[in-house]
Amino acid sequence: MDFVGAYSGANLSFLFESLLETLKMAGLAIILSLIFGIILGVLRFARIPVITQIVAIIVDILRNLPLVLIIMVSYFGLRDFGIQLDVFSAAILALTIFEAAMISEIVRSGLNSISKGQMEAARSSGLSYTQALRHIILPQGLRRMVPPTVSQCIALLKDTSLTIAIGATELMYAARVVYASQTSYMVPTLILVALIYFVINYSLSILSRRLEAKQI
Template sequence: MQEFYINSLIDSLPFFFKGWFITLELSGISLITSTIGGLILGVLKYLRIPIIKYIVAGYVDLIRGTPFLVQIFIIFFILPEWNINLEAFASAVLALTIYGIAYICEIVYSALETISKGQVEAATSSGLNLFQTLRYVILPQAYRPILPPLVGQYVLMVKDTAIVSVIGLTDITRVGWLTVQRIPDGILVFGLVGIFYFVTCYPMILLANHLERKFTIQSSSL
């Protein structure tokens, strides 16, 4: 019987690879959009612009304080009641982007806060405007404390894509659920699903560890 399950699972591999591709596509789009949005909001929070800083802080607290599952349910099931209809893939991208922006915003903001205020004041006194100070003084120094936790957040977001299967998107996790109904060996089926996630996330884990070691060594040598 076990051999039959294994052969059936091998026959299902094209279905798994199709689901994996959807997971990769969803992850790639969401990581790009959330990085751009998180960078913008992180800078806005750092600048402490009146009213805007409270809006950004409120958004971040709201998203980080509510489950991602609830957020995707609201987007996919509640928004249609307001005549905003999104397909499963678009809903998943939007939910992951909104979710990722909040966490990446905090990563960027925390990194910017590590930059000495004296350097900002020196740049201002040298005649640089706000945009030039950000571009030439603050952001070039902030990338070191940003990159390791940012890559770590990417790993978490890729794993969080598993939740989108609840709205019917045929990602790698949903492929596992559909397959286990036909091949009732949960360890075998979801072990394969886990391998796909591991193959996706492990290179980023190695990159995050490498960046953390690299920047730690550079900081200690200064």
């Protein structure tokens, strides 16, 4: 094991540039998946005839597919339909689709956890169903969703490593490039990458636990 060579200035610079790419990828995917996940979750909770059933089927399909399959289809499969995305865009699309399905379940569960009496009370006070959902149910549900949503964001950050399947220049891809140049770099490089993931994800885990404690 060559720690000195593995941790050379050039290698560290390359790894941390890829870390920034990973964080950028995860950040965009988190924002987009939160937007679409909330929309899908509300549609499922609202029980709109036909639409709710269609959304439920789509979400169930996506949640039960391997993420790496969605990544491969987003990059290679869409080409058969004349849609050619670059690696970064395909990675964002796949992560967003998969994580939005996951977050929609968190949203639906959070909304379902609110007492039905609150909706009835809001309706009896003169609010429409949409107004009651927007002003009474959704704000309370969103607060309860924060801890599990943070946990899902942690999972998303780790899932970015799967985009190595289409050659995305994220952290694991950079690690493979580094230790491919010298086999003695493998263990030191993987140790560093593991440490980076641990620090980021453990920090988010602490945040999740604190937010959850505030809900108790």
